[in-house]
Amino acid sequence: MKPKVYLTRLLPPAVMARLEEETQLTWHRDDHVATKAVIIAGAKDCDALLCNITDPVDAEILAACPCLKVVANFGVGFNNIDVAAATVRKIPVTNTPGVLTDPTADIAFALLLAAARRIGEGERLVRAQQWTGWNPMQLLGADVSGATLGLIGFGRIGKAMAKRARAFDMRLLYWNRTRLSPEEEQACGATYMSKEDLLKISDYVSLHVAYTPETHHLLGVAQFAMMKPTAFVINTARGPVVDEAALVQALQSKTIAGAGLDVFEREPELHSGLYECENAILAPHLGSATIGTRTKMGMIALENLLAACSGQRPPNCVNPDIFA
């Protein structure tokens, strides 16, 4: 028997083809985030829920869908799912790690370069047909090559960002919950530091932590005050890791020089002040947005749900204790 799957949003064609072939699929065809009522109506008799990072899968949804054998998230971050509630019900929750490491680091480095070199301001000037020609003092930005990059969070994506930064001869600092071994530190060319020292010294601070209660507003008023007025913040992790109101204040008052943001506290809404900040580069959560990556993410989510529906432990289970 093919498992009954409810999918909350259209995925790339190769993934849809496999889902249609290997499962009894129903999916939310309206290209908007599904409401809780829509998810419950769709998934109530299903074996698997294939959801997105924008779907808050909470205890109410889990209770209303008693047949679920798995919640397969299409994304590496899974802060949209109440994992504790799923664990109580012995439902495995899965994610899609690994395949989006490089594209996310690419976007983080692109934002760093764009913020430093004022690409957004330049583009707006040219498009508005306001550019009057080369000028020795126009849109002077900050140097990237040789500057100091502080990485907060040094897992897969943080290390991939470090790899890109090494090609720019950047000095690398990192803070992570767990310090690397001396051998690993040497291999990455990164120096461990307290968060506070890292913030004080870095020219660029890039965030690569998961969003948890501990990382909520990791950067706020006090942290921006520690940073150099010439420094930049790059966030490709999760919006609420940064206190967005405090960031707007820091950007407006030039407490820091700029920011490159791919994620926001209340997506798709932004703090209204951000739209006015010329010194912020704003991207619409594009970290994993390549057709190749999204296809791989879909295939991993499918493998996870097929394994769970056939009674096996899925390869990317984030609550493995349920199998103990």
Ligand code: DGY
């Ligand atoms: C994830 O998978 O967590 C990303 O944020 C999606 O791009």
